[in-house]
Structures are given as C-alpha cells and as structure tokens.
Amino acid sequence: MIQKKIREKAKELLEKKMVDLIIGFGEWTLPLRTTPIFVRNPKEVDHLIWNSFCENNLSTYLHKFSHFKVGIVVKGCDARSITALSLEKRFKPDQLYLIGVPCQRMVDRRRVKKAVKGEILRASEQGDQIIVEGEDFKTALKREDFLYSSCQVCTHRTPTLANVLVGDPVEEIPMTETHPDIKEFEKKSPEERWKYFEKESSRCILCFACREACPMCYCEECFVDSSNPKWIEKSLSPSDNEFYHIVRAYHQTGRCSGCGACERACPMEIRLTYLTQKLNQNVKELFNFETGIDAETLPPLSTYETEDRQEFIK
Amino acid sequence: MDNSWEPKILAFLCNWCSYAGADLAGTSRIQYPPNIRVIRVPCSGRINPLFILKALQGGVDGVLVSGCHPGDCHYLTGNYVGRRKSATLKRFLEYLGLEEGRVQFSWVSAAEGGKFSQVVGEVVQDIKKLGPIKRFVKK
Numbered sequence: 001m002i003q004k005k006i007r008e009k010a011k012e013l014l015e016k017k018m019v020d021l022i023i024g025f026g027e028w029t030l031p032l033r034t035t036p037i038f039v040r041n042p043k044e045v046d047h048l049i050w051n052s053f054c055e056n057n058l059s060t061y062l063h064k065f066s067h068f069k070v071g072i073v074v075k076g077c078d079a080r081s082i083t084a085l086s087l088e089k090r091f092k093p094d095q096l097y098l099i100g101v102p103c104q105r106m107v108d109r110r111r112v113k114k115a116v117k118g119e120i121l122r123a124s125e126q127g128d129q130i131i132v133e134g135e136d137f138k139t140a141l142k143r144e145d146f147l148y149s150s151c152q153v154c155t156h157r158t159p160t161l162a163n164v165l166v167g168d169p170v171e172e173i174p175m176t177e178t179h180p181d182i183k184e185f186e187k188k189s190p191e192e193r194w195k196y197f198e199k200e201s202s203r204c205i206l207c208f209a210c211r212e213a214c215p216m217c218y219c220e221e222c223f224v225d226s227s228n229p230k231w232i233e234k235s236l237s238p239s240d241n242e243f244y245h246i247v248r249a250y251h252q253t254g255r256c257s258g259c260g261a262c263e264r265a266c267p268m269e270i271r272l273t274y275l276t277q278k279l280n281q282n283v284k285e286l287f288n289f290e291t292g293i294d295a296e297t298l299p300p301l302s303t304y305e306t307e308d309r310q311e312f313i314k
Numbered sequence: 315m316d317n318s319w320e321p322k323i324l325a326f327l328c329n330w331c332s333y334a335g336a337d338l339a340g341t342s343r344i345q346y347p348p349n350i351r352v353i354r355v356p357c358s359g360r361i362n363p364l365f366i367l368k369a370l371q372g373g374v375d376g377v378l379v380s381g382c383h384p385g386d387c388h389y390l391t392g393n394y395v396g397r398r399k400s401a402t403l404k405r406f407l408e409y410l411g412l413e414e415g416r417v418q419f420s421w422v423s424a425a426e427g428g429k430f431s432q433v434v435g436e437v438v439q440d441i442k443k444l445g446p447i448k449r450f451v452k453k
Contacts, residue, residue: 186409194411194449223364231364239371239452246410250363253402275410282405287398301402304394306384312404313397314420314433 002101003050005166006073009099014042019071019097023061025054031123031132032109036061048073051125052107052143057081057261059215062091070096075103077150077259079159080292081215084255087299090218100162102170105151110269112146115139150260150273153179161295181274182281201241203268206234210272211248213265216255223247249275254283254300257292321375321441325350325434326365328358330388331423332380338427346431347438350378357381359392363403366417371452376416376441380433383421393421412449415440 010022026037026047034053038061039045050073058072059081074082079100085091107130113120122133129140158169185193208224211217223231224244231247232240248262249272256276263272283289286309287300327333333354339346351374355361358381366377379400387393400419408414418440420433 188411190408190411190413192411193409197410198449231368237452239450242450243367243371246367246406247364250403250406253406275406278409279402279406282402286401286405301395301398304391304398306394308394308397309401310384310397312401312419314418314436 002167003048006050006099006101007045007048009164009166010039010045010048010071011042013071013097014039014045018069020068021065022048022071022073022099023058023065024048024073024099025050025056025058031120032107032112050101052104052130053109053123055106055109055148055261055264057213057215057257057259059085060213060261062096062215063218066091069094071099072096073099073101074159074162075101075106075259076154076157076159077103077257078215079162080156080257081259083161083292083295084257084299085215085218086295087297087302088255096163098159098162098164100159100165102159102165102167103151103154103157104170105147105154105157107143107146108148112141115141115146148260148264149181150258150263153277154258156293160293179274179277179281181271182278185274185278197245198238198242200270201245202238203270204241204245205268206241206244207267209265209267210262213261214252215257215259215261216252217248245272245275249279252276253279254287254289255291256280319446321349321438321446322373323350323376323378323434323437323441324369324374325352325378325380326355326358326361327352328381328388328393329354329356331382331386332420332430334424335380335422335426335430338424339430340427342427344427344431346434349438349441350434357387357389357392357396359387359389359394359396359399361396361399363399366403367450370412370416370447370450373447373451375444375447376418376437378418378420378434378437380420380422380430383423386423413444415444416447 013019022039025034028035032053036056036058037047057078059078116139118134120132120134124131128143130143131140155172155175232243260273283300289300361379369377381393418437422430
C-alpha cells in the first residue's frame, strides 16, 4: 500500500520534472536486505519498494547530489537528519522533496539470523510476521520481536517537516526519561564502564564504516585522515581506537537523530548507539534541544545562552 | 604508589585573562604548585576537544582549561561557545568512565593572581587523589 503510494508520488515528481532523481529503496539479491536506488526515469519507478528491511538512512547520499533537485524517501529518523543538515546549510532551499513514510520500524537482520539455524535464503513479510526460508527449514517469526534497538525507543516515527506524507501518521510512544541501554550502562561503576568501552572499541578494525554510513559525517577531511596534525595512528593501539570512538561520537553532539546507521554498518557489531544516545540525552538536559524536530532552532554547539549551566567551572 | 609521584597537568590558558593571571601570580610572588605546563591559547573557545583528548592520551595526568569570566571575553562570545563544548565533553568523558576531575575548567581574570594559584592548588590536589592516569593513556 505504502509502496504503491511511493511509486505514484515518485512517478508524478519525475514526470512533472519537479526533481532530477528519486532516492529510495530497491530489491537486493540478499535476503533481509534492501539497497538504495537512484531513479531518474519515470518508467523505472516500479523498482522502488517499501518493507521492514529499508534500514539505511538515505540522507547520507544527499551529499553526492548537491547540484541536483532530489526527491527522497524518508523515515522519521532520516527526516530529522535532513533537518539537522539543512540547519548546517548543506542544501539550497527547495532543493529537496521529502516523501515521508510513517515508519513501521525496521527489522534487525542480525537478530533474525541468530534466531534460526542454517543460512537464510529467502525472506518475506506477511502481516506482522517475517517468513524466513532456508534449505531445510521455513519459519515464521513475529516482527515485533526482532526490531532494531534504536527503533524500539524511537519517539519520532512519523517524519517531521516532510513535503508529503504517504500513509497515515503512526502513534508515537512517549519519550522515556532514559534510554534502556544508557540506564544499563550507567548502573556500572566508572571503572566497569571504562572496561566495557575499552572492550567494545578494542574490536574496532578502523574500517570507518560507521563514519561512512552516518549522514552527519561529511567533513571534507575527517580528523582520522588528517596527517598534520596526526590525531590517531592507524596501528593496533587500543588507545587510538578509543580516541576514534570518543571523537566520532562526540562530533555528533546535538546532531545525531538516533537512526542507528553507525551500529548497523559495523562489521564487528560494536555497540555504538549507547554513546550517541547519551549525547542526545545530554543536550536535552543541558540545552533542551532535540535534533531535527524544529527547522529554526540552531544546533546547541553553534550557539550559546548567557545563562548556560556552569556549576562545573571553578 | 610512592609518595614522590607528582602529577603532570597541562593547562590551556587564555591569552587575555588566565595567562595574564598566571603572570600576575608570578610577579606578586604568590606560590602555586609547579605541576602545570602551560599552553597559551587565544581564547578558551579555541579549545578543540581533540586537544584535551590528545593530551590525556599522551600521558598527562590532568588537563585544566581556563578562560575569561562570562561577559569578559576579548572576542565577546568565545568563552560562551567554549562553555558549551566543555560541558558536553566533560559529561561524555565521565559517562564513558574517565575519572571525574581529570579534565577541569575555570574562569580566571587577569587581575586574579590569587585565584589562579588557588585553582591550580585545587586541581593538583584533586589529581593527586586520583593518581597517575591509567585509562585512555597510550602505552
């Protein structure tokens, strides 16, 4: 249903030449996955799909199309990233056309893979069930049990500030005081917390997939690539891995929409969202700011208030 | 830990206030612990969080960032911007498990030689309690 509406809208936009291309999701060869596709011809809009595996944050691709008018299929988190990027003046006004999809929340393919024995060859969706098939098995799994952790706590599933909404807005869950991952982490002593962080980041192979997947990581030269000053050595040093993870996360202060693209992109399955979610919680507490909700309020580190808290300063 | 251990503390001092404050402490013959190594910066807003992290990684036991009091910035708003960066960075590092007190911040004006000496004394005391840096430092 939503898929049909996306195609209709995409066709209309392309035929009327309101946009040069549409960025959306398309079928891919692997089960439980979709791929970003770029549709320029109105006859090809039938390649666009919508299901519970449309996990990528497509706003990442907008940086490559700065000279085009782009129509883009967005979920709640993607739309928030785009609003945050607009505040950083990454787009010209009216350059984008957002086709907003109220998100049903995405399915964590890794958890599905762990739930079945053997290789999954085909996967499909029927109602609230995911049917996975392998060589000698066929199982139906309840969709709700396999959602991404970032999706489970999402409070803005309906895209804010979209040009058009396909489908009806979904009921949002109220924002809880603390993210469950943060709560669990904060129960530990500082020593245990550091040990956990050290253990997680020690698995990092410095492939920078988390950076590439993130729509907010668009610096011309990333601090890790800078050779003068050289911030981190690309050798096997636990301290350098920690340095990278601290700074990558910290750069998202007041900019992260919590889409979880970094964690999904990680080939080593390092947990990353407990870092960025905490930063989101901090800016909410300190500056009462939420990323990508309001197209006018400047991000917290781009501005200041004379009355900001300063009890930590001697 | 033997008692002869003395912490090394890196201090980023604003050229227009804290650096002059340190100078005043010196010319007024006010004593303060010799554990700090000073880097003069144009403004506390100049502090990139990378500087602080690189210092800790390099093995200093603590970092002090000192700038002008709110409203006194030579560049009008630098210390306000710096204050937001400091607040978020400090919270984040403590969340990750770095000891509270490794990274400290202060406001010291050019006329506050006494306060400068007092701040340095407090920071050195705090970091002596924490002991040499073990987490994050590059071995």
